[in-house]
Amino acid sequence: MELIQNTPEIAAYLAADEVIDHDHPRVRIAAATLAAEAPDAYAYAKAAFEFVRDAIPHSADSGDLRVTWRASDVLARRTGICYAKAHALAALLRARGIPAGLCYQKLDTVHGLIAVRLPGEGRWARQDPRGNKPGVDAQFRLDREQLAFPVRPEFNELDYPVLFAEPHPAVLQCLQQAVDRPHLWQMLPTDL
Secondary structure, eight states, X not given: OXXXXXXXXXXXXXXXXXXXXXXXXXXXXXXXXXXXXXXXHHHHHHHHHHHHHHHSOBHHHHTOOOXXXXXXXXXXXXXXXXXHHHHXXXXXXXXXXXXXXXXXXXXXXXXXXXXXXXXXXOSOEEEOOSOOBTTBOOOOOSXXXXXXXXXXXXXXXXXXXXXXXXXXXXXXXXXXXXXXXXXXXXXXXXXX
């Protein structure tokens, strides 16, 4: 799938903000730890993906009621839904100078993932750090996508082609306003 940047400047996909706070010491420390074992950008991106996918449980899978939305909080609390985990992965990638953006799918509700642009690739590659479980096998791949959920057009599911430098406002609003995960489930956007 070809992604359309909502901001033409690649620098926007490297920027730190309140959500993708890769300038936070917690994010910088995690990035340095992952980079110590990674000989190049590809190895680092894969390690960061696997870390967020595997070491930070999806709160619905683990039963955690806390809602996180800022990347540094996701890393500190070790929990988050798809959007929050995408924020954490984007922050870890940007912390090492690797452009990363946020993208979405329309399933029953809107699902969040990221896209990465590695040096020499010349294109964005979507990755889904949601977390694996029976029936879900997301993998870091550049040759083809292996996301948690392939869309099913017959159920009106779709991939949104826009690549966002910052979280979509509807996504961020529900995360920031939810008092706990059950409340969040009532607020999840069903469309962008």
